[in-house]
């Protein structure tokens with residue numbers, strides 16, 4: 001069963017001086033139910049734009065996007081019921097505590113108070129959130145802590161489709177691993193996960209398939225292990241990072257220079 005179907009989608013933005021940015025250009029791909037699908041690409045390649053379109057927050061200029069068969073333009077309400085999006089710009093009631101924010105969301109999802117209480121504590125413990133901070137206002141939290149609350153909120157119910165825009169950016173290594181375990185578990189329980197990441201190791205270990213986008217275009221799609229194996233004929237020590245550089249046109253000399 002197809003969880004996401006993207007067909008010939010383009011999205012253009014107009015800049016102030018009349019210049020048109022092709023954020024996404026004629027992109028097509030499918031994501032199967034239960035799949036963990038990674039979106040990789042350099043800064044500005046179009047990852048967030050793509051995720052925002054699937055989340056019904058932006059309207060494609062061309063083409064169509066379907067989520068479990070529902071068109072994001074024609075049936076946005078149906079799509080919204082099936083998805084949860086986690087991003088760095090997560091919206092919270094900043095003056096309210098983490099606990100109050102999560103409890104509020106649980107109410108919207110129709111969870112009972114008793115169940116919500118148990119679930120919030122379980123989730124926060126599973127991602128190593130300091131229990132004593134649950135009653136502090138969100139505005140006092142670091143970016144990583146806010147990210148954890150945002151992730152916990154997405155996992156309060158069993159979403160059909162999780163859209164995770166750089167879910168582990170800003171998290172310490174342990175929290176990162178815990179979030180990756182949550183993502184893996186959600187997929188084994190039937191959720192489909194679309195995630196964007198800059199972390200090649202994360203993409204390699206976690207994703208069933210990845211796609212690399214560059215300047216708004218899909219440049220390669222496949223299983224990370226296979227993509228690496230294919231490149232080993234050319235570079236015997238190839239890793240997913242090598243695949244990334246190969247397809248986005250950057251080379252190691254440039255990277256070395258930047259490091260120096």
Ligand SMILES: Nc1ncnc2c1ncn2[C@@H]1O[C@H](COP(=O)(O)OP(=O)(O)OP(=O)(O)O)[C@@H](O)[C@H]1O
Nearest residue numbers: 013014021023041042043044045046047048049050
């Ligand atoms: N609202 C907007 N108005 C104008 N241009 C935009 C807008 N949103 C995105 N863009 C442009 O579209 C292109 C793709 O941006 P997008 O945020 O999707 O990239 P990204 O791959 O998510 O980047 P990053 O890895 O830095 O988060 C960029 O050139 C960006 O400047």
